Amino acid sequence: MSRRRSVTIAVVLGVIATAIGIVLSYVIHWFPAEASTQAHETDTLYHVLVIASIPIFVLVLGVVLYSVWQFRMRPGEELKDGPPIHGNTRLEVFWTAIPTVLLLGLVGYSFVVLHNNEKKPAHEIQIDVTGQQFAWSYQYPSALTGGAPIDSYQLYVPEGESVEFNLHSKDVIHAFWVPAFRIQEDVVPGITTHWRATPDRLGSYPVVCNLLCGLGHSLMRSTIHVVTPSAFQAWLASQRSSSTPGAASAAAGAGTSG
């Protein structure tokens, strides 16, 4: 077989393997619902990273498999050594320059996505989150309630408004993670950490502690309810009449989640 023909076959096989890889990576449903503007940006970044990685994976694995097949040791060759090859400047420049350009491009794009996701908007509401072994509780400050602060075990946020979560821990390090928003941050005793998201899809989504924080870690879960701004105001009003955290909120919240 001529060398040109072998290269053509290798390229065609590589393209087919890449196409199969990309199709497989999309057929499998990896992610929960996208419920924030940040989630869309993060998922697009993920797709770009996957599509960029698959041809490289195919190339590297192809070279490995070809070498194992073509250059394997045959019986009687146990004591032989490989040919003495000393470097190939052109090849080395090539395999340094291409990954450098690729990595700088992807790192730059990731930075832009992270920067956009963390950008502070003109208007934003604040909710304090407290983690402790093994539960989450939420404090809605006076600026938000228009009266006394509200302390609750329920997390309600209005759709379409940027929310900054200020994270506090009473004991050990936790991580406040809303998979549907694609964001998490460590919750560290002694300091306040933050993250922000703009919910853009009505519904109820899991809140998960994502750092092993003790025996009850797997039970440290909660729910975030994304409701319309008017339903959010109604929920706040229903909480104002109750001074005990969590009490009465179950009944008030039942009609607004969905």
Ligand SMILES: [Cu+2]
């Ligand atoms: Cu935990």
